[in-house]
Amino acid sequence: MSLRYNLFALLFAIAQTALAHTPGSPDDHDHEEELSALGNVTLDACAALGEEIQYNQNLHIGGIFILLAVSGLGVISTSMLSKLKMPMVSQLLLIFKMFGIGVLASTAWMHILPSAFEDFGNPCLDAGWQKFGVGYVGLFGLIAAFIAQQMEMLFVGRSMIKSTQDKDAVTLSPAMTIEDGAVGPHSHHTENKEMTVILLEAGIMFHSVIIGLTLGVAADDEFTSLLAAICFHQLFEGMALGVMIGALNLKRIQKVALCILYPITTPVGIAIGVGVHNAFNPNSHGLILTQGILNSLSAGILFYNTYTELMSEEISHNVAFRAYAPSFKAVCFLAMYIGAAAMAILAIWA
Ligand SMILES: [Zn+2]
Incomplete structure (x- = not known):
């Protein structure tokens, strides 16, 4: 720094x-x-530093397993919560979901966006890239947000045709289609949510690999504090993803796949870091450019999905949410701000 x-x-x-x-x-x-x-x-x-650092390989390999366990705990704990069939659970889930929305918004604003700016503002970037510099953050972010929308729409389009074919034996009046949430617009909306969660997970995973790499090459003296920060980082993000995955109408195997994919990303990053730590140059053009592009794409995906799909659909335009008592709404918003604050504090380290 x-x-x-x-x-x-x-x-x-x-x-x-x-x-x-x-x-x-x-x-x-x-x-x-x-x-x-x-x-x-x-x-x-900008050349490789070549200076000797204190580096305990076993300690770093231990970090791989610690993060695998912590990330898994985060995503599994909240995704299992949706399985409980008790009256209080839906309200508890909503509080967790609000916490998750806060975590994701804060991750986009406080972690990914500043990292993308730092990468594209780096003086070790090739002169050609430096010409437009941080402008590329906006360019790649904009493209990613457009692609996220496009993918959600293409996915919905296909499933809409499929669901119409599946249900062609049932004749529905237009009124029924609108009133009955189980068919018509609702089923398209659910498909939309599935794509949203997949894209959110992809956006978070880019960042998870990068922080894993940072931990994998970190010197021993900064390893412990960085490990602690990244554990909380992955736990909170895992909880945010888990609560969204739990609410999806997917096959069990598909949910399990989504729950497994997230916890392995940071360990993969650490493993790469452990493998390359001897020759690692944090100022190499290729690494900075790759990080910059991935961070910018992640920022675009997270901003688009957090605000259009989560903030807007789940809160602002959600009729059920509006009907809750003001005190419960206050608790929900407090949960969102706590999630955002937790990630904002963690941005100091990772
Ligand atoms: Zn972070």
Whole structure:
């Protein structure tokens, strides 16, 4: 982090030198030498560091299993909650869902978006990419949001035709289709939700792999605090995903697949980190660009789905939610803010 700030300070110094440069002044030559010297420093700063760090491989491998267990616990605990058939459960689930929406919104704003800006603002990026710089965050995010919508719509279109074929023996009046939530618009909406959750999971997974990689290459002295932060990170995000997966109308095997996919992403990132830690260069152009593009795509997916599908569908335009007592609504919003605050605090570390 401090290295990057130093690089920014260095670039600022270069810019100042260039601005102070007046053509024909007697010390022209000195300025050029200064500039080329500064240029070399920047190039070296982006090369592999090559310095020895304290690195206990067994400790890092232990982290793989700890995160597998914690992420699994998060996603399974809340997805199982929906199986309980008790009157209080639906309200409890709603509180958990609100917590999850807060977690996802905060992840998009506080984790993924700042990381994407940091990547595309990195002075070690190739000059071609630096020309448009952080503008690429907006570009890739915008494209991802369009693709997310397109995928949801294409998916719904196909299932709509399928569900019409399945139900062609039943004749429905238009009024019935609207009133009976089990058929017509509702079934299309459910399909839509399935795609939403799959896309949300994909968006979170990109970030999970990147933080896993960070942990995998971390030196021993920062490993423990980073591991603790990432455990809470994965636990909260797992709970957010679990409550959404539990509410889906999917086959058991499909739900299990969604529940298994999430907990393995961070361990995969750590394993890659452990494998490459000797040759790892956090300032390599390829790595920064890959991270920048993945973070920007994740941001686009998470913003689109969090606001259009969750905030809008589940809260603002949800008739059932509006009917709740103000005190229960207050508890729901409090849960959302607590989820958001928890992830905002964790953004300090990972
Ligand atoms: Zn994070």
